[in-house]
Amino acid sequence: MTNMRPPQRSKLLKVVILGDGGVGKSALLNRFVSNRYEENNFHTIGVEFMNKDIEVDGERYTLQIWDTAGQERFRALRTPFYRGSDICLLCYALDDRDSLRGLNLWRNEFLMYADVDADKFPFIVVGNKNDLPVAKRQVTYEAVQHWCAEQKIASHIETSSKAATNVTEAFTLGLRQWRHMECVAESELRQQGDTIDLTRPIRLAQRRICCTGGGETADSSADVDDAAMRSPGTKMFGQKRNNAKAPKTNYRL
Numbered sequence: 001m002t003n004m005r006p007p008q009r010s011k012l013l014k015v016v017i018l019g020d021g022g023v024g025k026s027a028l029l030n031r032f033v034s035n036r037y038e039e040n041n042f043h044t045i046g047v048e049f050m051n052k053d054i055e056v057d058g059e060r061y062t063l064q065i066w067d068t069a070g071q072e073r074f075r076a077l078r079t080p081f082y083r084g085s086d087i088c089l090l091c092y093a094l095d096d097r098d099s100l101r102g103l104n105l106w107r108n109e110f111l112m113y114a115d116v117d118a119d120k121f122p123f124i125v126v127g128n129k130n131d132l133p134v135a136k137r138q139v140t141y142e143a144v145q146h147w148c149a150e151q152k153i154a155s156h157i158e159t160s161s162k163a164a165t166n167v168t169e170a171f172t173l174g175l176r177q178w179r180h181m182e183c184v185a186e187s188e189l190r191q192q193g194d195t196i197d198l199t200r201p202i203r204l205a206q207r208r209i210c211c212t213g214g215g216e217t218a219d220s221s222a223d224v225d226d227a228a229m230r231s232p233g234t235k236m237f238g239q240k241r242n243n244a245k246a247p248k249t250n251y252r253l
């Protein structure tokens with residue numbers, strides 16, 4: 001009789017990608033999941049998601065990655081999908097300094113609708129389009145590091161979906177940051193010993209239930225959300241991009 005180990009189950013984690021319109025969120029997702037890149041992408045309208053299996057440090061994960069519309073007019077369509085997230089990628093483009101300034105707003109919007117604790121949530125800051133020549137660069141690595149330090153965000157990486165640089169690494173960074181936060185949360189729980197404080201929300205459990213699609217959601221988006229969860233690869237909304245560079249979001253107006 002052989003001593004067969006049961007197959008290791010992978011953890012399902014929900015990842016949300018946020019950032020101004022045109023910074024390259026969809027390109028990042030497509031490069032990561034399908035290893036494809038298109039110069040003239042569609043605008044995302046609302047949200048779409050894709051699943052990707054990945055192994056990091058001997059652990060298997062299924063990432064359910066939600067790509068969101070960066071334009072302000074789609075705010076009401078995207079925000080209901082933030083709840084239950086485990087990891088958030090905040091994206092800017094290296095040739096667009098406004099997109100870095102926009103990260104404050106994206107982070108705040110996420111915190112409000114995902115209802116998570118800012119200091120205990122794994123945010124990863126992703127600077128896309130680092131294949132562009134230095135002359136086109138409007139955002140320095142140091143400026144972003146400075147912003148990250150102010151926000152107490154530990155993880156920042158520059159990527160190129162076009163040149164396939166650091167794309168898998170960005171998601172891996174997110175996973176490692178998530179695991180770090182989980183370890184901290186677990187050790188805090190252990191330190192509390194046998195005492196269970198029923199007045200405090202148990203974030204970890206809530207997140208896990210939500211991201212498997214079985215969580216209770218109070219808002220009316222729950223049906224849409226659940227339907228989407230059951231059909232991976234769903235493109236929920238889409239609109240043809242007329243110009244190669246997306247129009248700027250009016251988020252800040």
Ligand SMILES: Nc1nc2c(ncn2[C@@H]2O[C@H](COP(=O)(O)OP(=O)(O)OP(=O)(O)O)[C@@H](O)[C@H]2O)c(=O)[nH]1
Pocket residue numbers: 019020021022023024025026027028038039040041042043044045068069070071128129130131132159160161162163244245246
């Ligand atoms: N040079 C370069 N261009 C990129 C890269 N990624 C995306 N682009 C360009 O940027 C355009 C916009 O990319 P998208 O992925 O659609 O941007 P988005 O952030 O999803 O935009 P919205 O859906 O409007 O929120 C693409 O059509 C590409 O032309 C990259 O890594 N390098």
